Amino acid sequence: MKLADAKQQFISSWGAFGTHWGINRTMAQIHALLLVSVSPITQDDIMEQLSISRGNVNMNIRDLIGWGLVERIIITGERKEFFTAEKDIWKVATQIIKERKKRELDPMIRLLAQLENIDDDKKDKDVKQFIEVIRGIKKLGGQADKVLGAMVNAEENWFTGSMLKMFK
Amino acid sequence: MKLADAKQQFISSWGAFGTHWGINRTMAQIHALLLVSVSPITQDDIMEQLSISRGNVNMNIRDLIGWGLVERIIITGERKEFFTAEKDIWKVATQIIKERKKRELDPMIRLLAQLENIDDDKKDKDVKQFIEVIRGIKKLGGQADKVLGAMVNAEENWFTGSMLKMFK
């Protein structure tokens, strides 16, 4: 397979993969393009490579920067801005996890904590079951939170280290 | 907070949460409703509680059964079908992980394996970087696959056991 074809397929598949996880297809595609670009590229490069509009590129780049996955690069003597993505996949993964944890997991756990406080009769079957389900999800969320938090803050890179040996 | 209000908020939030993870809002809501229902309920019950059409309920219930999260219950003497959801959150989580792994993670890893085979000059900077990124993602995916596979097949329930103690 030729490099150009492989790149294209990677970008396209990464975009499709993203949509299955609640991530805008174009945002994932731009990220993929930046991942496989050796040097920083401009908005015009992205527009051309992915055949999308300037506005679309601009908004999605902004989001990617907000996710901490892409960096704006100013090259002296150049008028245009350049963009580049973190290439270390371990760092990319921990960054994505950190953000999703903050944006989605933590707020959900906070909400569940509130829903536990039911005024009605605690002996009622319905109330019991409801509280049990909420507690269960909260507990699971809390554990995921802890494991992922440890992963994100780990000194050792679990990727290269032996942390995950036990699951072989 | 009253039970009825808490239930409503749970259903609504769970639906919103689902959409952030690529899951149909209504499917997540039906699942939430079944989670907090003590006894099996019918399509009509779901239609009424969530104010949605029969077709919508039917299709999403079918998907939920496909995900292994909901069961069809035949009650002797009743003409209508009833539905119920697994309430053990650990089982729910492993089932969801098992399915997403099968549907999304495994195919992606297979694809990446193909993209590694580049015909062009392996010494070329672009080729090198591309292969490195693909390898990195494949490795990460493989590790996630292993850890999640272990979690799904674990004899011990990590939820109640001490498996996750080390992350406290």
Added chain:
DNA sequence: ATCAACTTTCAATATATTTTGAAAGTTCAG
């Protein structure tokens, strides 16, 4: 075998999300 009760399907419709592109905003060299 009939028919009422119930379930399933899917084309049409509605809704939500994404994308565009032109106008407004910003920056900076001369």
Added chain:
DNA sequence: CTGAACTTTCAAAATATATTGAAAGTTGAT
């Protein structure tokens, strides 16, 4: 200060996704 180069914004348009509801299909009691 001016204006060309570039970036950002956002209302309108396009597209993708979800929902409806009525017709077709199935089931089982009589």
